[in-house]
Amino acid sequence: MENRKNSIKKRFYITLFVSLATLALLCVCMVFFMRAQIANELAVRISAARGISRDVNRELFNDLEILKNNILSAQNLKLKNNSEISNIHTAFIQNAARESKRFDAIFFIRAPGVENSAAQSDGSASGADSVRGGSLPSGATQNDASRNDASKNKASGGGSASTNSASVLEGGTDGAQSGETSQDANTAAQNGEEILSFYSRDARIKNLGEIKISNFTSDMKEGELVSRYMRIEGAWRYFLIKRVSADEYLLGFVDTNMLNSKLAGLGEILLFNGGGEIYNFSGNLFELLGRSFDLKSTREAMFADINSSLSLIYFEEFSPSASVAGPNLNGSELGGSLSDDAIYIMAIERASSCLNARNFMILALAAMFALCIALGVWNFKFLKRRILAPLVALKEALELSNDHAALRGISALEPVAPIDEIARKLDEILKPAVRHGDFSMSFKDALKYSSLSVLSIDNVAGTIESASNGARELYGDDVVGRNIFALQSGSFYDYAYQTQRANYAKENYVVTRHVTKDGVRDLYVKKSYVRDGSKISTLFVVLDASRYRKFYDETKQKYEYLNHAPIVTLVFDYTSGKIIDASKNIKEAWGYDAAQFLNGEIKFWDLLSGKDAQKARNEIINRLADMKSETQSFAQSYKIRHNDNVSYLYDVSAYAKKSAGTVAFYFQNIDESARALQRLQDDLDFYKTVIDTRNYSACLIDLEAQKISFDKNYLRILNYKGKSFNTEMSFGEFTYEIYYIDLENFNSMIRQCSAGLRDDFRCEFRLRNGANGYSWVSLQGYVTSNENGRGRVIKTTLEEIGSRKETELELNLNANVFSRSLEAILITDEAGKILRANNAFYEITGFGESETIGQEPNFFTLAQDGDLLEKIKQNLIGKQVSYKDEIYGLKKDGGTFPALFTAIAIKDDFSLVSNYILMFTEISQIKQKESELAKIAHHDALTGLPNRVYFMKAAQGYTANAGSSGKLMAVLFIDFDGFKAINDTYGHEVGDMFLQAISKAMSGLLRKGDILARLGGDEFGAIIGDLKDEQAAHMLLQRLLGISKMKFNLKGNEISASISVGAAFYDGSEKIDFSGLLSRADRAMYRAKTSGKNRYFIFENAPATDDEMSEAGLRQAIESGEFFVLYQPIISGAQIYGYELLLRWKRGSLGVLLPQDFLPIIGEPQLELLISKFAFSKMLEFNEQTGANCSINVSLTVLASDEFYGLVARRLRSAGERRGELMFEITDFSEQSYQSFIPVRKRYAELGIKFALNNANAQNVQFLANQPFDLIKIDRALCLNIGKKKDGIRAMVEITGKLKREFEFAVGAQGVENALSLRLLNNLKFNYLQGNFIAKALDRKEIDAFIARFKDTPKLAAIDKDEFISFLNALDYKELALSFVSRADAGDLSPGEFESFRAKFGEILNKTQSAGSEKFAPTTEIRKQILDILSLDYRALVSFIQSFKTRLDQFISDLEAA
Secondary structure (H helix, E strand, O other): OHHHHHHHHHHHHHHHHHHHHHHHHHHHHHHHHHHHHHHHHHHHHHHHHHHHHHHHHHHHHHHHHHHHHHHHHHHOOOOOOHHHHHHHHHHHHHHHHHHHOOEEEEEEEEOOOOOOOOOOOHHHHHHOHHHHOOEOOOOOOOOHHHHOOHHHHEOOOOOOOOOOOOHHHOOOOOOOOOOOOOOOOOOOOHHHOEEEEEEEOOOOOOOOOOOOHHHOHHHOOOOOOEEEEEEEOOEEEEEEEEEOOOOEEEEEEEOHHHHHHHHHOOOEEEEEEOOOEEOOOOOEHHHHHOOOOOOOOOOOOEEEEEOOEEEEEEEEEOOOOOOOOEOOEOOOOOOOOOOOOOEEEEEEEEHHHHOOHHHHHHHHHHHHHHHHHHHHHHHHHHHHHHHHHHHHHHHHHHHOOOOHHHHHHHHHHOOOHHHHHHHHHHHHHOOOOOOHHHHHHHHHHHHHOOOOEEEEEEOOOOEEEEEOHHHHHHHOHHHOOOEHHHHEOOOHHHHHHHHHHHHHOOOOEEEEEEEEOOEEEEEEEEEEEEEEOOEEEEEEEEEEOHHHHHHHHHHHHHHHHHHHOOEEEEEEEOOOOEEEEEOOOHHHHHOOOHHHHHOOOOOHHHHOOHHHHHHHHHHHHHHHHOOOOOEEEEEEEEEEEOOOOOEEEEEEEEEEEOOOOEEEEEEEEOHHHHHHHHHHHHHHHHHHHHHHOOOEEEEEEEOOOOEEEEOOHHHHHOOOOOOOOOOEEEHHHHHHOEOHHHHHHHHHHHHHHHOOOOOEEEEEEEEEOOOOOEEEEEEEEEEEEOOOOOOEEEEEEEEEOHHHHHHHHHHHHHHHHHHHOOOEEEEEEOOOOEEEEOHHHHHHHOOOOOOOOOOOOOOEEOOOOOOHHHHHHHHOOOOOOEEEEEEEEEOOOOOEEEEEEEEEEEEOOOOOEEEEEEEEEEOHHHHHHHHHHHHHHHEOOOOOOEOHHHHHHHHHHHHHHHHHHOOEEEEEEEEEEOHHHHHHHHOHHHHHHHHHHHHHHHHHHOOOOOEEEEEEOOEEEEEEEEEOOHHHHHHHHHHHHHHHHOOEEEOOEEEOOEEEEEEEEEOOOOOOOHHHHHHHHHHHHHHHHHOOOOOEEEOOOOOOOHHHHOHHHHHHHHHOOOEEEEEEEEEEOOEEEEEEEEEEEEOHHHOEEOHHHHHHHHOOHHHHHHHHHHHHHHHHHHHHHHOOEEEEEEOHHHHOOHHHHHHHHHHHHHHOOOOOOEEEEEOOOOOOOHHHHHHHHHHHHOOOOEEEEEEEOOOOHHHOOOOOOOEEEEOHHHHHHOOOOHHHHHHHHHHHHHHHHHOOOOEEEOOOOOHHHHHHHHHOOOOEEOOOOOOOOEOHHHHHHHHHHHHHOOOOOOOOHHHHHHHHHHHHHHHHHHHHHHHHHHOOOOHHHHHHHHHHHHHHHHHOOOOOHHHOOHHHHHHHHHHHHHOOOHHHHHHHHHHHHHHHHHHHHHHHOO
């Protein structure tokens, strides 16, 4: 035994040693594993750092590339002034540095003689080492020289070293500093390298120190950039070099704080070179980690002591990245270097960060697992020999009950003490002397005297061999010898069935019915077997089972009831997770077979929704796990899915029995009850909401006490929130709150109720509210006795009826509008039968009610043939709800009248018409007035002929027809010869009579369809359309000339006069508007008049012959007075600033020519010089006479002429002191000529001449910088477009903004043709304005009259914001409408596009609804046209578009003439 204890003790110590060794080995493995894991994490950080460096370098590359392109574009300007070039370069560099925010400084350097060659000599390359510093990074491998002292790489310069706040490097040494002073950046660099421009945000960077561009060009591929780290001013600086041209470079110092902050986000990251110099921190790596640190141990995780803290470090060479490298880059992350110095990147992680709870937990679990395995393996032999083998021997000994030797032999196996003790005890119990047969017989004998009912039965014959005393009392003394089957009550088959069931079910009992001496009884029979030698007998132990039978029957009956109850039962075995019982009614209740649950086909959770299933599972499992008692009950509600896939709500009760491991679930369907309850709750919520939000208050009127009281809702109804108010008042106090007009109504009702004349109370009146106004209320209730039955009270409710009163008022108003409206109104049903008609209809038409109601509305006729009702229905299809038209109404007496008709469709939610409302207004008088006004507006009062307004509008139709059909039309300008003499001789009355007579005569000479109009004075215009050819026009013109032969007897005087006619033809092939055609006819008329009068002349665009362009001919024309000037006023604010002299040429048969007509004819500079000298003489003459400011148009070519300068100088010097200013307006300022203006201006400066640009536009405005103009006039075409297009406004704003803000010029506008243009230009703050709306070009004699008229003319204010917005809306509408008409006219407008257009028109309509839009007159017409489009049905588009085009053309004409 002692040896056994020593052996066990020894085994214990060995086991302990093995466990500790295993644990130690596991710790070592875990350390290596964690080290590898941290190495991977640090490698990931370094990879992220590479990505950041690539992104930074890419951004820096882009910034320098943009700056390079800007510099090259500036050089293309060919500026000759070095100062200007330097300023431009500085501005570009400064702007690039500010916008980028990634550079501390940028230098623009010229390095003559430096070439981009990789083939430089070794001596040159090595000589650069003193200034190269650390490059980032190169593909070169680490060499022995990489660990040299970092001072070899320092550049000279002053300043302090930059620092970094990385926590792991606290206490690091500062970088080396130099005490040398820096050179000024404005001085030239060494070795001929010159700083052209620079910008620095860092005061420490003033120059390049010893940086030489030539030292880096060997690393530059194809002239592209190279980047470096280098010590400058005591700190490591990262810079980039970029070639701009052959000998010019950009050098940018990067904001190192930006780089460091990006890397700092990845943790503790260091960049350093082979010498240990750390770039992003002030210090040396070898001083930080020790001189023994080896740079060859890359890509390995190592432990290091940093600042007395154990840390893990991991570093790699910062090699080039293939993802960045390209044809223009060297491929580095933070600089593309081809240096032989390697750059490294290191990531650092404190070891303490790895010693966290999670790692300790993993280590502990792994140790326990390993220890268990080690102990199991080590002790397996011990367990097998000392425990398992003795247990097997013990089992075999027990199977052989008489083998005592086997039991005693177990001790020889040296089992553990408990097994050995069990074997010895069994050996003592089983004595070898007792035979098994004797034991059985003694056992039978003992049973005979037992009080239990025991029967011993022959197992073969079934005969009862013996019976106990208890059995004899039960069956009788004669039971022995009887057959066991004779005791069975019922058939032998039943007994055999029970027996077989017991055998096959392996049950050792059965409940059966036996015949006893007291009759048939229910018995519980338990069987067992006894061996007597070779004979086997059966022992039946019989117990009384009457109570069990009664319990069984009662339980069966209850179970039967339960199966037919509406409650479904499932029994769940939570140890196996299966359903072990299901009630039979589950098929009827749920539609599933019980077998589906019992065989596991359906699980309980399958019947619940996903959310409920998880919830139920967790709840049941948690409850069963926490059971503290034998049983537990709980309940919950779930939705159970029936076999029809519909879920119903069930109340689920559960009964759990811990020892049985089962849960019984009882399911009761409460879905209908829940639904009913929910409906009831919804109803309660609804009624509660109604009560809470009701608009009435309970009111009690005590007639005896003469008091009235209300509940709290009284305060809410009358808006007394937050105010003190008494809800119980006397009659006097309450009547004070009633509006005085309604007081009698209330008092009368009180008196009647008090006198017992009525039992109900109904009164409506106005009551003072919290806002000190009055609200309509209604008091309604009944009279009853009070609680003690002695007095009378009125129980009422007070209801606020303001909305109802408003509705009643509106209905009353609508009824009055309908009955009293002056507009006739008919209401029909959906079929068109008239249901109602108002009084106005009967009064206008004369029909009676019996003749109207029930009839169709056949009281109207359309201008075109057709049924009105059908047309209404056609136009009110779909979403259209209104239709307007002008019709003729029929009166009962047969007469007709014009009417403005409107039809409205009343539609339901399905767009089905329920009623039509037909309204019309008689407009006979309006039509008459319109006709009179139209005649007044468009006809001359004296002659009755159309006036200029009508003439210009009508002309659009003629030009459009000629343009579309290609037919010829003629425009005539007619002027009477000598009409002034008629007025002077016979008086104006006779002159007027003559004009009337001659107008009638000329009208008779024209064809039907031609237009003759009086344009003013004795000037007439005519339009002749649809001409076959020009010959037809010649015949008509000859007839007109016959007027001169007519004699008119006017007040006894025979008067006649001839006419001069000018004609211009148009066939649509030329792009010209009608104003241009009329101008041509005017010039042709002038030619006819100057050619001898009483004739006509056809305008021709033929060029002049060579002899007409000779200098002598031109000089002769000037001397003969063919050239003359007109004066167009220029205004500034409310003052007349001066006049522009406009040159004209009365050129014989060509008529009066404008400069654009005759300048191309003149062509040669010498001829232009003659005309310019004439114009200058006229300007000087006008200035001397009036003292007014004046200007003429002159080309730079003429101004550069010595002859013209000599003339100007002589005339001005001889004229002495003058009043007013003289100005030359340059007409040929362009890219080709702008450089010649400054010398010209300087030449004329001493003469006091001012200069203006006559035609500033987008093409020449870019050349106006620093040009010495006194005034800039915007091109006339741009001024004309400002009132026509949004682009015109935008272009004008851009040009004027540039001229005024950037160049600070005074600006003028020309071509002001209408009031709108004038007001828009005023908004843009023009200094000077001129145009035909202000005044046309005047003859000298007309100037005084203009001055007088201008003083009395009210000045137009600038257009305000509302009008301007409305004007922009009008331009939007114009553009959209033209596009709409164009698409619709072409016939390719689909229904989808039509709806898209309608939506856009709707947006414009919404814009026109803003406040102030009515100030802009065209807004009304826009709304009308848009509403017509919005009410248009797609099917009526073709017919609509024809009439709409005319309206749109008129709108555009009115808009541009506004």
